[in-house]
Amino acid sequence: MLFVSFLPLPAKLTTLVSLYEKFAYSAKDTLYSTIGEYDYSSDYTQIDECCIYVNFALMFIEKNESIDFMKVRLLEFAGNKNLEIYKMELKDEFNLFYSDLCNLRNTLNPT
Secondary structure (H helix, E strand, O other), rough: OOOOOOOOOOHHOOOHHHHHHOOOHHHHHHHHHHHHHOOOOOOOOOOHHHHHHHHHHHHHHHOOOOHHHHHHHHHHHHHHHHHHHHHHHHHHHHHHHHHHHHHHHHHOOOO
């Protein structure tokens, strides 16, 4: 599976993924439900949101779902201007994250 390798899925996120897989929520509803759940946390950061988007995008791509509804935000996250922020926050886990981000970039911008 192409999930961001370093990020184990917490129980809450696993439950939300099951909304998509078991209860046939749309990809869009599942993503926004997840973002909504995490948005209330005082520890929620841009890297958290980015990881959620990247994880879900890779999962949806693997399941042949459209990610058009999230493409604009994904392109913002995948831009080079954010890489230093990600590198600082993720430290040793950055390389694994970056690998998944590159896979996603290739999907978003095929050459």
